[in-house]
Amino acid sequence: MLTLQRVSVGYGDAPTVLRDVSVTLRPGRVLALTGSSGAGKTTLLNAMAGLLPPRDGTVTVDGQPLRDRDHAVEHRIVLVPQDNGLAPILTAAENLQVALVAGGMAASEARQQTAALLDRLGLSGQADQLVEELSGGQQQRTAIARGLALRGGVLLADEVTSELDAGNRQRVLDLLHDEARRGAAVVFATHDPEVAAACEAELHLVEGRAEIVRD
Numbered sequence: 001m002l003t004l005q006r007v008s009v010g011y012g013d014a015p016t017v018l019r020d021v022s023v024t025l026r027p028g029r030v031l032a033l034t035g036s037s038g039a040g041k042t043t044l045l046n047a048m049a050g051l052l053p054p055r056d057g058t059v060t061v062d063g064q065p066l067r068d069r070d071h072a073v074e075h076r077i078v079l080v081p082q083d084n085g086l087a088p089i090l091t092a093a094e095n096l097q098v099a100l101v102a103g104g105m106a107a108s109e110a111r112q113q114t115a116a117l118l119d120r121l122g123l124s125g126q127a128d129q130l131v132e133e134l135s136g137g138q139q140q141r142t143a144i145a146r147g148l149a150l151r152g153g154v155l156l157a158d159e160v161t162s163e164l165d166a167g168n169r170q171r172v173l174d175l176l177h178d179e180a181r182r183g184a185a186v187v188f189a190t191h192d193p194e195v196a197a198a199c200e201a202e203l204h205l206v207e208g209r210a211e212i213v214r215d
């Protein structure tokens with residue numbers, strides 16, 4: 001369980017981006033994180049992912065203060081970043097396999113899981129293409145596939161449908177909801193009010209504060 005209590009976050013000497021944010025990420029639920037461009041969605045996800053230490057307040061994972069990204073990874077907090085975070089000179093399949101094998105899976109099992117996940121994202125035909133040769137939307141779907149492959153306890157997805165057509169957007173949303181049904185706590189940053197409305201809970205960021213819209 002990941003909990004933020006009265007968290008304030010910002011970068012270096014720059015003014016605080018968000019203050020006094022309190023939220024608990026519950027297993028089995030998709031929380032939409034909404035707010036206009038620059039409202040602080042990525043910043044808050046970075047704090048949840050252990051990438052950005054809070055200026056004030058606490059981020060706890062299973063009751064312990066979250067120390068850093070390595071600690072978050074130990075606690076199976078998976079981040080699919082806005083810029084996808086893939087290795088561009090590996091193929092789509094290699095990006096998944098490397099992550100799975102690094103997590104301790106046998107190579108043959110990793111190959112099987114990779115093929116199954118790329119298929120679920122409609123990317124079987126792109127498995128052996130270099131990421132840098134994929135379209136923006138195909139890269140986004142590869143990053144989601146990798147995020148799902150890691151079977152996190154928490155899945156943080158940063159605007160991962162921004163480059164997708166309507167069919168693929170729905171496919172990804174369905175998969176995020178499946179992840180929640182599997183027992184993950186999913187957070188999905190989005191600009192899209194329709195997408196947010198389809199999530200069980202919503203946290204809206206405005207003027208440096210977070211308002212719970214639905215809980």
Ligand SMILES: Nc1ncnc2c1ncn2[C@@H]1O[C@H](COP(=O)(O)OP(=O)(O)OP(=O)(O)O)[C@@H](O)[C@H]1O
Binds near residue numbers: 011042082
């Ligand atoms: N590395 C950084 N250093 C300093 N300021 C930053 C940094 N990253 C983001 N910011 C600032 O933090 C604020 C929130 O940015 P953030 O990227 O979290 O917003 P966002 O809601 O994710 O926006 P978008 O929807 O456009 O991705 C902005 O004012 C931005 O300029």
